[in-house]
Amino acid sequence: xxxxxxxxxxxxxxxxxxxxxxxxxxxxxxxxxxxxxxxxxxxxxxxxxxxxxxxxxxxxxxxxxxxxxxxxxxxxxxxxxxxxxxxxxxxxxxxxxxxxxxxxxxxxxxxxxxxxxxxxxxxxxxxxxxxxxxxxxxxxxxxxxxxxxxxxxxxxxxxxxxxxxxxxxxxxxxxxxxxxxxxxxxxxxxxxxxxxxxxxxxxxxxxxxxxxxxxxxxxxxxxxxxxxxxxxxxxxxxxxxxxxxxxxxxxxxxxxxxxxxxxxxxxxxxxxxxxxxxxxxxxxxxxxxxxxxxxxxxxxxxxxxxxx
Numbered sequence: 001x002x003x004x005x006x007x008x009x010x011x012x013x014x015x016x017x018x019x020x021x022x023x024x025x026x027x028x029x030x031x032x033x034x035x036x037x038x039x040x041x042x043x044x045x046x047x048x049x050x051x052x053x054x055x056x057x058x059x060x061x062x063x064x065x066x067x068x069x070x071x072x073x074x075x076x077x078x079x080x081x082x083x084x085x086x087x088x089x090x091x092x093x094x095x096x097x098x099x100x101x102x103x104x105x106x107x108x109x110x111x112x113x114x115x116x117x118x119x120x121x122x123x124x125x126x127x128x129x130x131x132x133x134x135x136x137x138x139x140x141x142x143x144x145x146x147x148x149x150x151x152x153x154x155x156x157x158x159x160x161x162x163x164x165x166x167x168x169x170x171x172x173x174x175x176x177x178x179x180x181x182x183x184x185x186x187x188x189x190x191x192x193x194x195x196x197x198x199x200x201x202x203x204x205x206x207x208x209x210x211x212x213x214x215x216x217x218x219x220x221x222x223x224x225x226x227x228x229x230x231x232x233x234x235x236x237x238x239x240x241x242x243x244x245x246x247x248x249x250x251x252x253x254x255x256x257x258x259x260x261x262x263x264x265x266x267x268x269x270x271x272x273x274x275x276x277x278x279x280x281x282x283x284x285x286x287x288x289x290x291x292x293x294x295x296x297x298x299x300x301x302x303x304x305x306x307x308x
Contacts (some may be wrong), residue, residue: 048282049059049278069279072283079256080258084258088259094177100214100218102120103187103192104192107193131179135248136162145158162248163253164253165204191221191224242262
């Protein structure tokens, strides 16, 4: 009792029964978010599948079965688009290898490594339309790149990088790599900075060369990040190259840089054939899914082996 007032007592909570909930209570809390996600992502996906089997005129149209699919598989432009997307997948191992090497170099804290980190990541945050317009001018026949090559006596290398059917797709791929590699560098570097440096130091003391430390010490510890970045890169090359192609080449010259996303855009908005566009979108979705599932299975198998 203090100052003549009443004493305060605090009841102990020990021994009180814990709050009991029904087994389905957590799911009840999750239900609103799940319903929202199902509406935002699930309904459009179902609608695209439905549209792919119809001849759409306005909001709907008559059911025509697999006719849209027959039409697109007979289209040579669609076949070229698939080939070009497959060729762009060659950038995935390049992104992974370059990202790891650059991250390791930054991890070893070469002079000015913080500046280099910023320079490497900066392209990733630049808007793709800006990149497309700048490189469209730089890589033109009389653009800045060719003018510099001519100025140093390398005029034989001055090519029409985006105007040549042989060079256009590879030029677009190089620009995509330049834009995307910074993200990989930051991912790998963040993982490296979280590792125990004593392992690297022990390998160095044992006489391991830089390449031996990279191959036998560093890369195995980057396995999880490498798998994640490979998955992201596959998705990028299949389903996120549209802005690059649309801004720089519009699929040209001819159909030299035609990709599946641009094919979908052209049929949906230029040709006003959403049924055809939906069928191609379904095929793109299934191809992406077919490539993603083995990657996830490989990762799950690796986690199980690691747990054992």
